[in-house]
Amino acid sequence: MKGAGWHTIDRLHRTGWVPSNPMSSAMMEAARAMGVSQQRLDRIREKCTPAFVREVKVELQRREIRAVTLWDDDYPSLLREIPQPPWVLYVKGDVSLLDSPGIAVVGTRKPTPYGRQAARMLSEQLAGAGWVVVSGMATGIDSEAHRGALRQNGAIVAVLGTGVDVVYPRNNHSLYHELIRHGAVCSEMPPGTGPHPGLFPQRNRIISGLSYGTVVVEAAERSGSLIIVDCSMEQGREVFAVPGPITSTQSPGTHRLIQEGAKCVRRVEDIWEEFTHLMPAPLLESFGEADSSLMVEEEVFALIGIDPVSLETVMNRCPIPAEAVHSVLLSLQLKRCIRQLPGMQFVRM
CATH class of the missing domain: 3.40.50.450 (Rossmann fold)
Incomplete structure (x- = not known):
């Protein structure tokens, strides 16, 4: 609804208003005291009707979009903790x-x-x-x-x-x-x-x-x-x-x-x-494998010296899958043990 931004909804929420219920006169008076204009209140009250809610729900269902609001139990718990949590999240997927x-x-x-x-x-x-x-x-x-x-x-x-x-x-x-x-x-x-x-x-x-x-x-x-x-x-x-x-x-x-x-x-x-x-x-189990990962890194590092070595040479000399070689080489670069040269060549730092 045009004009109903985060702060406007926050003020209405603090009056006790819930979007699925009509806005009472007392709520409107409290909202006005917080700075929400009468024109904006009238627009929200006229627009936010049971018929409008049904219309939106049908349209979202047609588009395969789920709306999760701050009033719903499945709203992300971690997101509730931030200073200005979004009032609604539109979601496609899981x-x-x-x-x-x-x-x-x-x-x-x-x-x-x-x-x-x-x-x-x-x-x-x-x-x-x-x-x-x-x-x-x-x-x-x-x-x-x-x-x-x-x-x-x-x-x-x-x-x-x-x-x-x-x-x-x-x-x-x-x-x-x-x-x-x-x-x-x-x-x-x-x-x-x-x-x-x-x-x-x-x-x-x-x-x-x-x-x-x-x-x-x-x-x-x-x-x-x-x-x-x-x-x-x-x-x-x-x-x-x-x-x-x-x-x-x-x-x-x-x-x-x-x-x-x-x-x-x-x-x-x-x-x-x-x-x-x-x-x-799975992560707890992976900590038990840390030592073996370091052994693989040491094995790859031993293949690289002060003279450039090609990626192909490393792959041929190291008996681990190709995708693992890429990960180990990147890990060694992050640790500043080696650096990559043009043409997929590697040298020690």
């Missing part, structure tokens, strides 16, 4: 994922190859351990985070700055439908809402609000993804940052976060150890 333990993975829209690898690796490992990977489906790190989780058939939640039925950016059309099939897409914006610059910072509080912590993979000094960090800190959630090359234009934001107290992430265990009280069962 609604239950919004109330499962989540970690946000975000970053720049213009990532380096290193950033893409890091986002995919961390998201894949988080999803494989039972966490829900939360992000914003933006071009760049967000999309890579979703794809990393999908590689593990893991749980994913995308929070949009548009209506839940509007694909933005358009080149993420296939990713959008994969997210609905394997996870959930949600938004507080009414269906049909198109992209607008002011809506994306607003949705960032939901990304962090659904998550126990936020991981920033790459961010320039003034990156928009740092707004999510501000939301995380305001909400009392954990903040993590992945270090990058000091020469990269996409590293200053993450390096500043580390200087200011964000936890430096060199491997996924750096995230897990902050949430041992929440870890899903």
Whole structure:
């Protein structure tokens, strides 16, 4: 309803009004005392009728969209705790994922190859351990985070700055439908809402609000993804940052976060150890495998010297699956043990 923004609904809610019930004269008087104009009250009272509610429900059902409001039992419990929880979330996909333990993975829209690898690796490992990977489906790190989780058939939640039925950016059309099939897409914006610059910072509080912590993979000094960090800190959630090359234009934001107290992430265990009280069962088992993972890293590291070694050579000499070699090489880069040269060559640092 036009004119019924977050603060207007908050004032009405404080009068005791529930959207499914008529607004009494006493409620209207109390709302006016809080600064809600009579014109706005009249518009809401005239519009919010049982017939209107039925009409909206039928239309949402036709579009296969679920509306979860703050009055519903299945509203995400973690999201209730933030300063301005959305009054309604429109959802396509598995609604239950919004109330499962989540970690946000975000970053720049213009990532380096290193950033893409890091986002995919961390998201894949988080999803494989039972966490829900939360992000914003933006071009760049967000999309890579979703794809990393999908590689593990893991749980994913995308929070949009548009209506839940509007694909933005358009080149993420296939990713959008994969997210609905394997996870959930949600938004507080009414269906049909198109992209607008002011809506994306607003949705960032939901990304962090659904998550126990936020991981920033790459961010320039003034990156928009740092707004999510501000939301995380305001909400009392954990903040993590992945270090990058000091020469990269996409590293200053993450390096500043580390200087200011964000936890430096060199491997996924750096995230897990902050949430041992929440870890899903598969994750607890994975801690028992940490020693064997380090042995594999040492084996790969031994193959790389001061002279460049090709990816093909490493794969031929190391008896582990190809996808595991990629993960180990990225882990060694994050730990600053090796660096990648052009042509998929690697040398020790």
